[in-house]
Amino acid sequence: MKTVVITGATSGIGFEAACAITAQGMRVIGVGRSAERCERAREALLSGMPEANVDFVCGDLSSQREVHAVADAILSLLGDEGLWVLISNAGGVRSWYTTTADGYEMQFALNHLAGFLLAHRLWPRLKQAGGRIILTGSNSHKMARMHWKDIMFQRRYSCLMAYKQSKLCNMLFAAELNRRQSAVKAYVVDPGLVNTDIGNKETSGLVDVFWKLRKRGGVDPEVPAQTYAFLCSRQPAPEGLYYHNCRSVAYSKRVNDAADAKRLFELSEQLCGVKFGGGEL
Numbered sequence: 001m002k003t004v005v006i007t008g009a010t011s012g013i014g015f016e017a018a019c020a021i022t023a024q025g026m027r028v029i030g031v032g033r034s035a036e037r038c039e040r041a042r043e044a045l046l047s048g049m050p051e052a053n054v055d056f057v058c059g060d061l062s063s064q065r066e067v068h069a070v071a072d073a074i075l076s077l078l079g080d081e082g083l084w085v086l087i088s089n090a091g092g093v094r095s096w097y098t099t100t101a102d103g104y105e106m107q108f109a110l111n112h113l114a115g116f117l118l119a120h121r122l123w124p125r126l127k128q129a130g131g132r133i134i135l136t137g138s139n140s141h142k143m144a145r146m147h148w149k150d151i152m153f154q155r156r157y158s159c160l161m162a163y164k165q166s167k168l169c170n171m172l173f174a175a176e177l178n179r180r181q182s183a184v185k186a187y188v189v190d191p192g193l194v195n196t197d198i199g200n201k202e203t204s205g206l207v208d209v210f211w212k213l214r215k216r217g218g219v220d221p222e223v224p225a226q227t228y229a230f231l232c233s234r235q236p237a238p239e240g241l242y243y244h245n246c247r248s249v250a251y252s253k254r255v256n257d258a259a260d261a262k263r264l265f266e267l268s269e270q271l272c273g274v275k276f277g278g279g280e281l
């Protein structure tokens with residue numbers, strides 16, 4: 001049975017992707033930050049599909065120590081098996097400049113670095129399965145550029161700019177992985193505007209009010225969930241990098257900037273204290 005790891009599987013898009021993928025007969029290992037919400041999500045999944053093969057691993061992915069612990073727990077659940085797909089979907093928004101346990105800006109650390117580090121730790125198993133990596137991006141990456149001189153917005157924080165840049169990082173990371181190797185194909189999903197609570201968690205003031213109004217125009221998370229199910233099941237591996245509604249779509253020209261992609265990859269290695277894939281890429 002193929003195994004799919006989904007981070008941020010306790011609510012919103014990740015939870016619905018977990019439902020759609022288990023419905024295809026794959027095993028799902030969900031990751032969430034709260035033991036209680038992990039258990040609730042597992043029960044909700046099983047109540048709709050008692051035969052589903054689903055486990056949850058709990059850890060705060062904004063902390064690199066916890067990313068390593070989550071990776072260890074996933075590896076032990078996998079036993080000798082390969083990993084078919086890693087869906088790096090967990091993400092968040094912060095109204096104000098906030099740092100993680102490692103001292104990094106929260107949106108950059110959670111929305112980008114956590115996925116980079118988890119992909120590194122699970123890389124041998126993804127390679128073993130000839131698998132795939134799917135990152136949850138956003139159309140907002142088209143309005144972003146890399147702020148190399150102040151990548152964590154320490155000097156002048158903007159919630160929106162930090163968020164959009166983190167989503168451009170998802171695109172650059174996936175593009176760079178595909179450039180460096182072909183054993184594991186990387187994709188980014190644009191879920192579109194989705195009615196979830198992402199902008200109402202750990203936010204305040206204008207961001208909270210703005211998102212309460214904006215999300216009403218969003219689709220239900222079951223809609224983007226279909227794109228993840230498509231990318232997990234389609235054979236042979238679909239061409240293209242950026243998917244929306246199960247179709248390959250256009251993305252920002254900045255994503256083709258190989259120098260930016262390489263620079264981000266090397267900076268991420270440095271900030272995570274690793275050589276991706278043991279330096280073989």
Ligand SMILES: NC(=O)c1ccc[n+]([C@@H]2O[C@H](COP(=O)([O-])OP(=O)(O)OC[C@H]3O[C@@H](n4cnc5c(N)ncnc54)[C@H](OP(=O)(O)O)[C@@H]3O)[C@@H](O)[C@H]2O)c1
Pocket residue numbers: 007008009010011012013014031032033034037059060061062089090091092110111136137138139190191192193194195196197198201218221
């Ligand atoms: N909603 C949209 O319109 C939209 C549009 C474009 C892209 N996206 C992207 O879609 C992804 C999923 O967001 P969503 O809209 O589905 O929102 P969501 O319902 O808030 O889902 C976010 C998931 O990430 C988890 N998470 C948050 N912080 C975490 C941490 N520190 N450690 C581990 N897990 C953590 C959340 O756990 P809890 O359940 O405990 O909160 C939840 O499971 C994000 O990457 C977001 O940037 C969303």
